[in-house]
Amino acid sequence: MDFSESDDLAAHREAARAWADAHVRPEWAAEQRRSGCHQTMDLHALLARDGILGAGWPAEYGGSSVDPGFARAVFDELAPRGLLSDGWATTLMVAHTISHVGTEEQKCAYLPAVLRGEMVIALGYSEPDSGSDVASAKTTAVRVADSAPAGWVINGQKMFTSTAQVASHVFVLARTNADAPKHKGLTLFLVPTASPGFELRPIHTLGGQVTNATFYSDVLVPDSARIGGVDAGWPVMKVALVYERGVGGAASLEQTVSRDLAAWARGAWRPDGSAVFDDPLVLERIGRIAVDEAVLGVLDAQMRWLAGKGQLPQVEGSMRKLFWSESAQRHYSDALDILGAVGVLAPDALGAPVAGRLEQGFRAAVVTTVYGGASEILREIIAERRLGLPRNRPR
Numbered sequence: 111m112d113f114s115e116s117d118d119l120a121a122h123r124e125a126a127r128a129w130a131d132a133h134v135r136p137e138w139a140a141e142q143r144r145s146g147c148h149q150t151m152d153l154h155a156l157l158a159r160d161g162i163l164g165a166g167w168p169a170e171y172g173g174s175s176v177d178p179g180f181a182r183a184v185f186d187e188l189a190p191r192g193l194l195s196d197g198w199a200t201t202l203m204v205a206h207t208i209s210h211v212g213t214e215e216q217k218c219a220y221l222p223a224v225l226r227g228e229m230v231i232a233l234g235y236s237e238p239d240s241g242s243d244v245a246s247a248k249t250t251a252v253r254v255a256d257s258a259p260a261g262w263v264i265n266g267q268k269m270f271t272s273t274a275q276v277a278s279h280v281f282v283l284a285r286t287n288a289d290a291p292k293h294k295g296l297t298l299f300l301v302p303t304a305s306p307g308f309e310l311r312p313i314h315t316l317g318g319q320v321t322n323a324t325f326y327s328d329v330l331v332p333d334s335a336r337i338g339g340v341d342a343g344w345p346v347m348k349v350a351l352v353y354e355r356g357v358g359g360a361a362s363l364e365q366t367v368s369r370d371l372a373a374w375a376r377g378a379w380r381p382d383g384s385a386v387f388d389d390p391l392v393l394e395r396i397g398r399i400a401v402d403e404a405v406l407g408v409l410d411a412q413m414r415w416l417a418g419k420g421q422l423p424q425v426e427g428s429m430r431k432l433f434w435s436e437s438a439q440r441h442y443s444d445a446l447d448i449l450g451a452v453g454v455l456a457p458d459a460l461g462a463p464v465a466g467r468l469e470q471g472f473r474a475a476v477v478t479t480v481y482g483g484a485s486e487i488l489r490e491i492i493a494e495r496r497l498g499l500p501r502n503r504p505r
């Protein structure tokens with residue numbers, strides 16, 4: 111296997127850097143840090159305008175002729191500039207899910223709007239009493255025949271509806287049949303955040319991200335907003351979760367840890383006058399981080415390859431998510447150790463090494479083993495489906 115970048119990708123990276131230099135405004139990263147909302151709509155509009163969102167999608171659903179390699183390189187370029195596109199990542203997960211399970215009408219209605227940047231979709235799965243056990247959702251959707259057009263009335267509460275503060279829609283998992291076994295009474299809906307009866311409240315997290323609790327009080331949606339069959343939401347969730355654990359994910363911040371650390375260590379000195387970069391323990395730890403980052407790149411490539419062949423890399427997605435989140439926690443912990451006392455200076459503090467990115471990453475990494483499938487759940491998936499070990503929890 112040859113893990114070096116192709117000439118094409120190297121050229122895309124150069125073009126992507128030029129694109130980002132021309133378009134990315136430094137104040138956007140500051141604004142993301144200030145607001146805790148990991149989605150910048152001005153940037154999103156530019157990515158849509160230049161066909162970057164539509165790269166790799168079929169033309170009949172609004173896809174553009176932009177090379178997906180260039181689009182990937184642009185997202186890779188944004189992360190080190192402190193810009194996250196979580197809203198795009200979740201939108202992409204839902205768009206892929208619609209392309210798998212949606213009707214032709216829904217694909218024609220939603221996908222072009224997504225790729226034009228007009229729809230940003232947040233995920234409304236978790237509730238106060240259901241996270242890992244997401245199939246226990248209590249939010250209800252009840253069919254109403256007397257509305258015009260006929261539709262559904264949604265009532266309930268969702269937790270951690272990230273980027274809902276800028277989203278146009280929430281992909282809501284709702285119970286449509288209380289009498290059926292829990293996995294057989296669920297249905298998914300695309301709920302516009304402009305709907306009467308929709309409300310949100312911010313939740314501040316340790317990593318600086320501000321996510322949301324969202325509330326649904328008699329929110330009416332037409333039947334055309336139902337994605338997948340009635341009471342057949344679980345198979346839809348299975349597709350959506352595969353995309354959440356990797357395929358649909360946006361560019362990763364983690365590749366910057368070894369680079370940031372090495373850049374800092376080159377110019378840093380210990381109080382006894384020795385150069386940090388001469389410390390073999392520091393070099394070994396940075397080296398280990400770089401190896402993990404390379405492994406992650408391979409896990410990513412494996413998933414993209416499977417997805418490119420039209421497969422759903424369920425186990426591979428869990429492997430990638432587990433490795434990414436647990437290695438990120440190790441990396442940032444090592445990074446803070448190496449930086450010493452100055453390592454705890456936050457991004458806006460004077461003298462914070464590498465603009466405080468490693469400190470902020472340390473806090474943000476804490477929750478990565480929780481969202482998008484907690485580590486224990488992912489281990490169970492790998493144990494059961496890859497290693498053939500017996501199931502250890504009730505259905």
Ligand SMILES: Cc1cc2nc3c(=O)[nH]c(=O)nc-3n(C[C@H](O)[C@H](O)[C@H](O)COP(=O)(O)OP(=O)(O)OC[C@H]3O[C@@H](n4cnc5c(N)ncnc54)[C@H](O)[C@@H]3O)c2cc1C
Nearest residue numbers: 233234235236240241242270271272477480481482484486
């Ligand atoms: C920053 C952040 C952003 C998020 N964004 C979103 C979002 O946009 N949309 C959304 O719907 N949700 C979102 N979530 C919610 C996230 O998906 C849930 O927090 C996650 O699924 C875990 O659920 P929980 O918090 O209820 O914890 P629990 O499910 O109660 O888990 C608590 C602990 O118990 C363990 N555990 C649970 N079940 C088992 C089991 N069967 N076997 C072994 N161990 C088990 C877990 O691994 C964990 O360690 C977000 C969460 C965070 C922190």
